[in-house]
Amino acid sequence: MKKFIFKTNNSWTGTILRWTIGIVFIPHGLQKTLGWFDGMGFKKTMSFFTENVHLPGMVAFTVILIEFVGSILLLLGLGTRLWALSFIGLLTGIMLTTHLENGFFMNWFGTQKGEGCQFDILAIGIVVTLLIEGGGKLSVDQWISHRNNMHKD
Template sequence: MACYDRRDLGLLLLRLGTGGVLAAHGTQKLFGWFGGHGIKGTGQFMGSIGYEPGRASATAAGLAEAGGGTLVALGLATPAAGAAAAGAMAGAAAVHLPNGFFAMNGGYEHAFTVGMAAAGLAVAGPGRLSLDHAFGNIFNRGWMVPTALAVTGAVTSVVIGMRNQRVRKAAEGEQEPLFEE
């Protein structure tokens, strides 16, 4: 019989909470569950805030959240799952950044907290109460952590940079407004 310690139980709870929140938000985007708007509505919204093309952006964000969140909760492919989820949350935080930190003011608090938890799990690993552990950590090798975080960081930086450039140009009147009247 395996012996589990407080750390394993703590990581399980953190994975379930973080992964569950991410998965729920992702299914709102992908399927319209839990009061979400599905791909079509989320795609229109994503385009309106500078993430173009909107439908592809909604799909990518929904998959990173739903897929990454589910994998984080299960503790499977934890480095890649945590990195993907953290990247999606960085994209969300970029939208809320002008509103400051606190969520009650429309700030980036929620996206930042969930993203940091996902990144922390990617680094710390899922613990022994996980599918990664059950499968001999074949999807949770040490080299996978910096690789997943570096690739996700690079892609996320490019996507957010392109979005910020569109928003800046729209604000300066150099292109069509992002928000439809």
């Protein structure tokens, strides 16, 4: 199992995709944990998720954890496949519980009740590719995998 988590293709594909997801989601994680970018911070976000969205506390905490810690570790390329799987669950949950009811398209012009599932599908495609490819070049996963292969002899 450990071998699968850290194994990665030696290509730029994983690097570009994990940096893309990391850059897109780290501001969301910072909003939810530290209140940056006009966010609510951890305590208010937990309260909003549990009281308004009616998520169980553990699910609310997991959402925040994935968006904050997961984004940072994807940027570094540490446990890429594990975090990709986590983002697949996160994005599927958001799409099915919140965005799908608003249709397909994103709410570019503010004419819909909320966001559609277009972004979720795009982001799921990216993280599924990371699940298959791994973290790629310049990842901690690559360093760990290379180091483990050197010590096999």
